[in-house]
Amino acid sequence: MRILIVNVNTTESMTEGIARAAREAASAGTEIIALTPTFGAESCEGNVESYLAALGVMDAVMKYPGEFDAVVQAGYGEHGREGLQELLDVPVIDITxxxxxxxxxxxxxxxxxxxxxxxxxxxxxxxxxxxxxxxxxxxxxxxxxxxxxxxxxxxxxxxxxxxxxxxxxxxxxxxxxxxxxxxxxxxxxxxxxxxxxxxxGVTAAVKLAESLVGLGLKTSKVRTYAPARPKQLSGWPFSAA
Amino acid sequence: MRILIVNVNTTESMTEGIARAAREAASAGTEIIALTPTFGAESCEGNVESYLAALGVMDAVMKYPGEFDAVVQAGYGEHGREGLQELLDVPVIDITxxxxxxxxxxxxxxxxxxxxxxxxxxxxxxxxxxxxxxxxxxxxxxxxxxxxxxxxxxxxxxxxxxxxxxxxxxxxxxxxxxxxxxxxxxxxxxxxxxxxxxxxGVTAAVKLAESLVGLGLKTSKVRTYAPARPKQLSGWPFSAA
Amino acid sequence: MRILIVNVNTTESMTEGIARAAREAASAGTEIIALTPTFGAESCEGNVESYLAALGVMDAVMKYPGEFDAVVQAGYGEHGREGLQELLDVPVIDITxxxxxxxxxxxxxxxxxxxxxxxxxxxxxxxxxxxxxxxxxxxxxxxxxxxxxxxxxxxxxxxxxxxxxxxxxxxxxxxxxxxxxxxxxxxxxxxxxxxxxxxxGVTAAVKLAESLVGLGLKTSKVRTYAPARPKQLSGWPFSAA
Amino acid sequence: MRILIVNVNTTESMTEGIARAAREAASAGTEIIALTPTFGAESCEGNVESYLAALGVMDAVMKYPGEFDAVVQAGYGEHGREGLQELLDVPVIDITxxxxxxxxxxxxxxxxxxxxxxxxxxxxxxxxxxxxxxxxxxxxxxxxxxxxxxxxxxxxxxxxxxxxxxxxxxxxxxxxxxxxxxxxxxxxxxxxxxxxxxxxGVTAAVKLAESLVGLGLKTSKVRTYAPARPKQLSGWPFSAA
Amino acid sequence: MRILIVNVNTTESMTEGIARAAREAASAGTEIIALTPTFGAESCEGNVESYLAALGVMDAVMKYPGEFDAVVQAGYGEHGREGLQELLDVPVIDITxxxxxxxxxxxxxxxxxxxxxxxxxxxxxxxxxxxxxxxxxxxxxxxxxxxxxxxxxxxxxxxxxxxxxxxxxxxxxxxxxxxxxxxxxxxxxxxxxxxxxxxxGVTAAVKLAESLVGLGLKTSKVRTYAPARPKQLSGWPFSAA
Amino acid sequence: MRILIVNVNTTESMTEGIARAAREAASAGTEIIALTPTFGAESCEGNVESYLAALGVMDAVMKYPGEFDAVVQAGYGEHGREGLQELLDVPVIDITxxxxxxxxxxxxxxxxxxxxxxxxxxxxxxxxxxxxxxxxxxxxxxxxxxxxxxxxxxxxxxxxxxxxxxxxxxxxxxxxxxxxxxxxxxxxxxxxxxxxxxxxGVTAAVKLAESLVGLGLKTSKVRTYAPARPKQLSGWPFSAA
Known part of the structure; x- marks a missing residue:
């Protein structure tokens, strides 16, 4: 299985550290793809940075061209997990x-x-x-x-x-x-x-993601995380801007 | 006093309706400036749209060139109020x-x-x-x-x-x-x-904003809404991008 | 608009202080009428005094001969607000x-x-x-x-x-x-x-009272604060005793 | 032991019913003294009546000339129990x-x-x-x-x-x-x-009062129910007015 | 009335102390029967000991040959009260x-x-x-x-x-x-x-047990504490093993 | 790794069903050992049965002669998990x-x-x-x-x-x-x-057990689940009785 793990800040060295930890925790057969947002803060330590991270993470996931089985959002106390759950069918795990x-x-x-x-x-x-x-x-x-x-x-x-x-x-x-x-x-x-x-949190999230994928469990689509209604959006996805 | 009231979606006619309601509620001497985000969804009915609105509203407020005494975020159940509170000293009221x-x-x-x-x-x-x-x-x-x-x-x-x-x-x-x-x-x-x-909520928020301004009360800056630490941000403010 | 602000104790100098604070906070066009209960304690610092204040405040409001648009109960942590809401249609604000x-x-x-x-x-x-x-x-x-x-x-x-x-x-x-x-x-x-x-609390209450009055909002009369059922009361209103 | 049981309304026939129920529940050796407030409502079904009952019950207890070991306040959902606890050392039980x-x-x-x-x-x-x-x-x-x-x-x-x-x-x-x-x-x-x-509630309260008295337990006097501070009160006790 | 009071540990001297306290608290006419479990720990200070106590107490009560009107479980913070309530119609009081x-x-x-x-x-x-x-x-x-x-x-x-x-x-x-x-x-x-x-807790429980018995109140049998469904049990009651 | 999964009732066919579900969920390299208590109820549907199950499960685990890396308690809403956590260092997962x-x-x-x-x-x-x-x-x-x-x-x-x-x-x-x-x-x-x-719950518990074991996490021993103090126990472990 392939798990995307997305840093919430733009510091590549932190993404690497997260990826390293995730890979050490991952089972054989689990591929860890670590992503860094293309916009946002170099570290998240406040509300604006956290909201920016929410979109940065969503953007990074939407731009990822391959297939994947689960997403881990690797920021502690940050916004955004609900957005990913709405965008995706696969399990989404926040490290918090x-x-x-x-x-x-x-x-x-x-x-x-x-x-x-x-x-x-x-x-x-x-x-x-x-x-x-x-x-x-x-x-x-x-x-x-x-x-x-x-x-x-x-x-x-x-x-x-x-x-x-x-x-x-x-x-x-x-x-x-x-x-x-x-x-x-x-x-x-x-x-x-x-x-x-x-x-x-990072290694815990990898294990929980593997667990949910292993059990064939996906994000519920009945209400809170149902796919967005079709409507006009401007400025999103950022990748298309 | 001048109150910025910011729609959370990009539909101008809704901004106008919000402005109209706000103006009817406002006291003599209160100027209502209604803003529409330059990006986001035409209406907010979900998680992604809500997170996008959070940034859209912050962006609109940061781009506003004039002075103002309070901000009202005019979306029900949307994200973002904490970000505005971090960015600003003046009171911020969410209509929810x-x-x-x-x-x-x-x-x-x-x-x-x-x-x-x-x-x-x-x-x-x-x-x-x-x-x-x-x-x-x-x-x-x-x-x-x-x-x-x-x-x-x-x-x-x-x-x-x-x-x-x-x-x-x-x-x-x-x-x-x-x-x-x-x-x-x-x-x-x-x-x-x-x-x-x-x-x-809109009219309630206008009155609460007037109340806080009238009492000289501002957003607390001691912890949760302290100004962001100086750091490198990319992609923000969007207005500068 | 006219707001009654009622001290919970019988110390006139405190009523004056409350009135002064209230007037400084009030908008132009808001008249502040400060009332002192005719019975009760010289200061409220306990349960009996608080229950006595509840009735003292209600009595003072019922005896007030004029019209008014809202009532502020100016005691911190005291009983009685629910009684005023039952007696009156206009908004009632407790400073606590x-x-x-x-x-x-x-x-x-x-x-x-x-x-x-x-x-x-x-x-x-x-x-x-x-x-x-x-x-x-x-x-x-x-x-x-x-x-x-x-x-x-x-x-x-x-x-x-x-x-x-x-x-x-x-x-x-x-x-x-x-x-x-x-x-x-x-x-x-x-x-x-x-x-x-x-x-x-006093100045906050004045602003909230002005807000509710300004929005045309009144106390709900559907259940908890519905007018009392007609029945025999003795010893009340005290003013009539 | 002697337990005062105080009706919250002024209807004597209800006091009698309460007394009858209390006496049936009481142990041999427990004397039930039932009191009716001298002011208040004929029945308590609202906020004002409840606040009035609080004072009516306190007044009735303060006027009672004899000694007693516990007090039961026999109104469901009414105010006042905290006041009695402040006034008295003996246990106070609200039937609610x-x-x-x-x-x-x-x-x-x-x-x-x-x-x-x-x-x-x-x-x-x-x-x-x-x-x-x-x-x-x-x-x-x-x-x-x-x-x-x-x-x-x-x-x-x-x-x-x-x-x-x-x-x-x-x-x-x-x-x-x-x-x-x-x-x-x-x-x-x-x-x-x-x-x-x-x-x-009435019979439950009698048993609880007997229990506390039997165990030698009294109302705590360290903070919430400490005796009132000496101060000027007007209009209280009503019995003295 | 007869109240069984059951120690949760196997130390007889503690049972005696509990019995002594219970008897001092009991009303005239209340007989206190103190039981010690025949298995379990000499004192309960942890989870296993607590679960063992739960069964030890149930076993002691089931083995008791006489009639009784209420049961007190005399362990602080221990498991088992719900089991007794299921087994018995009479009131069960945990000292905690x-x-x-x-x-x-x-x-x-x-x-x-x-x-x-x-x-x-x-x-x-x-x-x-x-x-x-x-x-x-x-x-x-x-x-x-x-x-x-x-x-x-x-x-x-x-x-x-x-x-x-x-x-x-x-x-x-x-x-x-x-x-x-x-x-x-x-x-x-x-x-x-x-x-x-x-x-x-022990004396409080005795008084509460007397109260419930005195009021003719018994354990509810409609759902949580309904009698167990007839089924095959092995190893229970231990007394029969 | 080896996970013990313990049924809470004595019905072998249910143990087999649980084992089958657990094995389907388990990762390659995870050995599932399913245990049935030697005493207890044929099914757990009440308080006594649940307390009996708590001991039956602990007994089954204590009697198991081999080594193991985690324990799953396979009963929904049953007692006992805290006891296992006290007895063991390895992770314990309740399916509820x-x-x-x-x-x-x-x-x-x-x-x-x-x-x-x-x-x-x-x-x-x-x-x-x-x-x-x-x-x-x-x-x-x-x-x-x-x-x-x-x-x-x-x-x-x-x-x-x-x-x-x-x-x-x-x-x-x-x-x-x-x-x-x-x-x-x-x-x-x-x-x-x-x-x-x-x-x-069974398959979820297997995955969570694998996760905790994979991360090297064990039950905390600082307070609630610290090893029992050395003391005299009678009737336990039952296996020795």
């Missing part, structure tokens, strides 16, 4: 939801550790909408910006592990979800420090 | 939330009557996110498409009034919110038929 | 709800800063009943009694600003609601200290 | 809450069957405030006014049993709470018709 | 729920103080299922194991009182529920230290 | 939760269609505890007993498909979860009739 859904099988409560404080409400909102929030005990910010994860990996690991430890001790989290598409490499350090399961 | 907020002062429970069944979950999601859902007893669809409201006004009135009556009788609604930017003209008929207060 | 409703348009979460610890549960209960609690991150007490706000304004400002700052930092509030009818004067200091929007 | 609390031990979900449709929201609000609403599947109105329960007992039984049957069948209730102080006599008929446990 | 239900009549919020940290989620889950969680402000662990309550009573009292004090001060609890079947003796110390009502 | 978790990725709301009406509350309770209930629009009973699914497959298909259709139309479900371990074969018929995705 994937990480939360798997963490719920591992402990009584989970916490998310993310990048900047300003992204916390966006993540909370996405978990609320997805109905995955009741077992989320906290969303904590490490204070590291998305691109700092790449540039200052050691400081990032420490800052994130600190918050994970606080989440376990104070917020009573029993599992940690890494709240950023580019955090997969940090997993092992946090496991060692906190001794709780650590879920990375 | 405006209608609900005022209805809550008029009766113990309110219902929304909207266009197509497929838009109901989008409205429910926006009310949930805004924290205005607990007194919403139902979101009902009339089965009329957005553009049919213009083309078949008589059938529209009847279909919407039918649902409003059901909401009052079966769902125990005590106030009705009109769930579409283009429904302001229907208000009187429904009031007469159901004998409950009927709130139109 | 007005402050919360406007704050929700300004930030992702709001906090209330009030007077004594013992009033916190009363405020929480009113926000819960009004369905305005989900975005309320905390109700904090400054420890200042209602009448101390008048007598010790400097200490009050500091104590309230301290709690507002804590709410922003620890509770992640992005807007502050002043949780007392007599706090309007403190607004500017807190804005300066915390750099978040600060909403005063 | 008593009926719900016991019903929760008998089945997975319970329903309330009450008098008029207009009182449903008041009951829902009281259950919400008390935190007893999550297992309440519905509050249904029989359409019978409070005083009709006395005047038309046969029609009342039928109307109430009809709603109870609907609640069991459609709303999946497994226990029924009688939602009025004057319904205790109807219990047996509904049990026979619906074959589910039927809880009467 | 009994303590919470009575505490809700005494203060605006209550807290539970229990033994080990690992049992906190089990208690939270039981309160959630019972619909008694919304007024529970916290479940706090003292760090004392169940059997240490017997062996180190002085240390236990101190550790539990510390947590109760924290609950009152930080979590805003106004009443404390003792979260273990063997804590009844600690009640007085905590009352003295914290000056809030302290509810012991 | 697995079906719900995957359905949430496919549509905005899902419904469960199960066997008998009496099992509905048990399923609702398990979904509530798991935090997977907010997107569940209804749990509907087909009226078919568990063993009738085997004996009367045609009638079962029709009854279940009828309820699925009602769920889609009336309850606004967009995906259906089959609420019984023995329903996997019915999937295709319901898909054809309702045109929505239909999720079978």
């Amino acid at each position: 939801e994937a990480g939360a859904a798997l963490a719920m099988f591992l402990g009584h409560r989970y916490a998310v550790v993310t990048t900047l404080d300003r992204t916390v409400p966006l993540i909370e909102d996405r978990l609320l909408l997805a109905g995955l929030n009741t077992h989320c005990t906290s969303v904590r910010a490490s204070g590291m910006a998305v691109l700092e994860l790449e540039n200052q990996p050691e400081r990032a690991v420490e800052a994130i592990a600190d918050q994970a430890a606080e989440a376990v001790e104070r917020d009573r989290a029993e599992a940690i979800v890494l709240g950023c598409g580019g955090m997969a490499d940090l997993k092992q350090v946090i496991v060692e420090r906190c001794d709780v399961p650590v879920v990375d | 939330e405006a209608g609900a907020a005022l209805a809550m002062f008029l009766g113990h429970r309110y219902a929304v009557v909207t266009t197509l069944d497929r838009t109901v979950p989008l409205i429910e999601d926006r009310l949930l996110l805004a924290g205005l859902n607990t007194h919403c007893t139902s979101v009902r669809a009339s089965g009329m498409a957005v553009l049919e409201l213009e083309n078949q006004p008589e059938r529209a009135v009847e279909a919407i009034a039918d649902q409003a009556a059901e909401a009052v009788e079966r769902d125990r609604a005590e106030a009705i919110v009109l769930g579409c930017g283009g429904m302001a003209d229907l208000k009187q008929v429904i009031v007469e038929r159901c004998d409950v207060p009927v709130v139109d | 709800e007005a402050g919360a409703a406007l704050a929700m348009f300004l930030g992702h979460r709001y906090a209330v800063v009030t007077t004594l610890d013992r009033t916190v549960p009363l405020i929480e209960d009113r926000l819960l009943l009004a369905g305005l609690n989900t975005h309320c991150t905390s109700v904090r007490a400054s420890g200042m009694a209602v009448l101390e706000l008048e007598n010790q304004p400097e200490r009050a400002v500091e104590a309230i600003a301290d709690q507002a700052a804590e709410a922003v930092e620890r509770d992640r509030a992005e807007a502050i609601v002043l949780g007392c009818g007599g706090m309007a004067d403190l607004k500017q200091v807190i804005v300066e200290r915390c750099d978040v929007p600060v909403v005063d | 809450e008593a009926g719900a609390a016991l019903a929760m031990f008998l089945g997975h979900r319970y329903a309330v069957v009450t008098t008029l449709d207009r009182t449903v929201p008041l009951i829902e609000d009281r259950l919400l405030l008390a935190g007893l609403n999550t297992h309440c599947t519905s509050v249904r109105a029989s359409g019978m006014a409070v005083l009709e329960l006395e005047n038309q007992p046969e029609r009342a039984v039928e109307a109430i049993a009809d709603q109870a049957a609907e609640a069991v069948e459609r709303d999946r209730a497994e226990a029924i709470v009688l939602g009025c102080g004057g319904m205790a006599d109807l219990k047996q008929v509904i049990v026979e018709r619906c074959d589910v446990p039927v809880v009467d | 729920e009994a303590g919470a239900a009575l505490a809700m009549f005494l203060g605006h919020r209550y807290a539970v103080v229990t033994t080990l940290d690992r049992t906190v989620p089990l208690i939270e889950d039981r309160l959630l299922l019972a619909g008694l969680n919304t007024h529970c402000t916290s479940v706090r662990a003292s760090g004392m194991a169940v059997l240490e309550l017997e062996n180190q009573p002085e240390r236990a009292v101190e550790a539990i009182a510390d947590q109760a004090a924290e609950a009152v001060e930080r979590d805003r609890a106004e009443a404390i529920v003792l979260g273990c079947g063997g804590m009844a003796d600690l009640k007085q110390v905590i009352v003295e230290r914290c000056d809030v009502p302290v509810v012991d | 939760e697995a079906g719900a978790a995957l359905a949430m990725f496919l549509g905005h709301r899902y419904a469960v269609v199960t066997t008998l009406d009496r099992t509905v509350p048990l399923i609702e309770d398990r979904l509530l505890l798991a935090g997977l209930n907010t997107h569940c629009t209804s749990v509907r009973a087909s009226g078919m007993a568990v063993l009738e699914l085997e004996n009367q497959p045609e009638r079962a298909v029709e009854a279940i498909a009828d309820q699925a259709a009602e769920a889609v139309e009336r309850d606004r479900a967009e995906a259906i979860v089959l609420g019984c371990g023995g329903m996997a074969d019915l999937k295709q018929v319901i898909v054809e009739r309702c045109d929505v995705p239909v999720v079978d």
Whole structure:
């Protein structure tokens, strides 16, 4: 099977990191195609960037010329998943939801550790909408910006592990979800420090996508994600502009 | 004061209707500037159209050359309000939330009557996110498409009034919110038929915008809607592309 | 238009302060009539006082000989709004709800800063009943009694600003609601200290009342606030006793 | 022990019915003193009457010259219990809450069957405030006014049993709470018709009051129900006016 | 009337303590029969032990040869109450729920103080299922194991009182529920230290059982607790194995 | 990898059906070992049977002599998953939760269609505890007993498909979860009739187990599912009895 995994920002090196993590998680026989939007922000850390990412991801998927069996949207707390579900019949998995859904099988409560404080409400909102929030005990910010994860990996690991430890001790989290598409490499350090399961959204999403495809399950088309009604659109798809 | 009111679709006649309703509601001394996005869908009735509207509205506001004191986003159940709040210091009012907020002062429970069944979950999601859902007893669809409201006004009135009556009788609604930017003209008929207060989102939003401006209140900039961090964006603002 | 604004306690100087704040917020053409109950407590800081205020306010409104277009109940966290809605057709706005409703348009979460610890549960209960609690991150007490706000304004400002700052930092509030009818004067200091929007319930209520009146909206009479059934009452209206 | 049970309306015959039901439920050694407010409505079916009842009950209790061990407020969905708790150290039981609390031990979900449709929201609000609403599947109105329960007992039984049957069948209730102080006599008929446990609030409250007194438990005085601060009150207690 | 009170663990000395507390609380004329399961754990502090207790309690009740009017399950946060309700017509009271239900009549919020940290989620889950969680402000662990309550009573009292004090001060609890079947003796110390009502689940359950029996109320048999369908069971009742 | 899948009842033919469905869903390289409890009920349709199943499943797993990588508990709405999580380090998946978790990725709301009406509350309770209930629009009973699914497959298909259709139309479900371990074969018929995705819990659980194992994720051991404290147990493990 072929899974498209789409970065939400335009930074190619992050796409590569996401692809690497996805491929390590993928089963034999699963081909991972990683896409980078042709427009948007170099990193998503706010509302405008998130809305722009929603369209950038849809655009990248619509432009992809080949066939595919599932799509993973690889941004934590970003908009857009519902649009992809409307556009496509194949399963669509957002890594925010994937990480939360798997963490719920591992402990009584989970916490998310993310990048900047300003992204916390966006993540909370996405978990609320997805109905995955009741077992989320906290969303904590490490204070590291998305691109700092790449540039200052050691400081990032420490800052994130600190918050994970606080989440376990104070917020009573029993599992940690890494709240950023580019955090997969940090997993092992946090496991060692906190001794709780650590879920990375990208790899969780790959597995959930494989699961749905393997079971022959597709996006429901009866109401919320029914195909758009035929109508005049201008400026979309961007690829045609 | 000057209020920008931005249609979420590209249909100019709807923008005009919205402007007309807004002007009738506005106080003396309030100037209403109605904007139409230069890209997007001719009507918003789904997820992709809604995400496209989010950017279309932001783009229209960013391109507007003059000064203004508040922005009203005139689409029911659409995305984008958070982006505007991040971009701007002035108050931003979404008509979905405006209608609900005022209805809550008029009766113990309110219902929304909207266009197509497929838009109901989008409205429910926006009310949930805004924290205005607990007194919403139902979101009902009339089965009329957005553009049919213009083309078949008589059938529209009847279909919407039918649902409003059901909401009052079966769902125990005590106030009705009109769930579409283009429904302001229907208000009187429904009031007469159901004998409950009927709130139109556009006019509610104008009044709330005037209220916030009048009180000197602006969008909070401490976390969720703090100005975006300086970073490289491509494809935005579209006006510059 | 004429708005009655009714203090919940019997302290005339507080009524005057409320009236002053209301008039500053009112639009040209809005007449503010401030009423003081003829019975009740000199300040409301508990359950009995709150229930007494409910009747005192209703009594004051029923005794008012003139016509009016809306009523504002100027007590934070007090009982009685539902009774006024049953008695009257015109809109009724409680300042507790007005402050919360406007704050929700300004930030992702709001906090209330009030007077004594013992009033916190009363405020929480009113926000819960009004369905305005989900975005309320905390109700904090400054420890200042209602009448101390008048007598010790400097200490009050500091104590309230301290709690507002804590709410922003620890509770992640992005807007502050002043949780007392007599706090309007403190607004500017807190804005300066915390750099978040600060909403005063009295002025918020005046604007909401003007909005509803301006839109021709009245209290729903279909169920909860339908006129009372004709029956024998003793001891009411007190004015007739 | 001595329990004061206070009717919320001024109809003596209802007080007598309540007293009779209470005495049948009371243990040997429990003395039931039934009080009727000296002011208020002949029956409580709305917001003003409910607020008036709150004060009428407090007034009746404050005027009672003897000692007592607990107070039961015998009105379904009425205001005032918090005021009594503030005034008194002894336990205070509202029959709305008593009926719900016991019903929760008998089945997975319970329903309330009450008098008029207009009182449903008041009951829902009281259950919400008390935190007893999550297992309440519905509050249904029989359409019978409070005083009709006395005047038309046969029609009342039928109307109430009809709603109870609907609640069991459609709303999946497994226990029924009688939602009025004057319904205790109807219990047996509904049990026979619906074959589910039927809880009467008055008798439930007597047992709960006896339980708390028997365990030496009293109302908490640390915050919400702490004694009122010393201050000037006018018009209260009414008995002194 | 005769009430069976069943310990959830196999430690006879704890059964005796429970019986002693129950008898002190019981009314004249109530006979308390205390049962100890013939299998299970010497104390319940986890999931397996809790599930084992569920069957142990059911087995003990089924083996009891005499007649009885109600059953109390004397374990805090343990499984099994629903099974007893299915097996029996008489009322079944779990002490977790009994303590919470009575505490809700005494203060605006209550807290539970229990033994080990690992049992906190089990208690939270039981309160959630019972619909008694919304007024529970916290479940706090003292760090004392169940059997240490017997062996180190002085240390236990101190550790539990510390947590109760924290609950009152930080979590805003106004009443404390003792979260273990063997804590009844600690009640007085905590009352003295914290000056809030302290509810012991065992004694609360006895009173609630007496109340339900006194009112002639039995477990509903319409759906959730209907008698089991006739079918082949192996290994049950264990007493017959 | 090796996955143990444990039936909750003692009917071998159902175990075989479960195993067959699990094997069809399993990836190449996944070995499915299906276990039948040696004690319990021939089908689980109530509380006692469910508690008995909890122990029967734990017993079967503890007796299994080989190594394994994950456990699936194949009963819909049954107790016991938390016990397995405490006993084991490997991931434990309950099919109730697995079906719900995957359905949430496919549509905005899902419904469960199960066997008998009496099992509905048990399923609702398990979904509530798991935090997977907010997107569940209804749990509907087909009226078919568990063993009738085997004996009367045609009638079962029709009854279940009828309820699925009602769920889609009336309850606004967009995906259906089959609420019984023995329903996997019915999937295709319901898909054809309702045109929505239909999720079978057994196959969903296999995929989720494979996912967690593939990602190296294990059950958290920090609090709720920490290994039991060393203590005296009698009657357990039953296998040793």
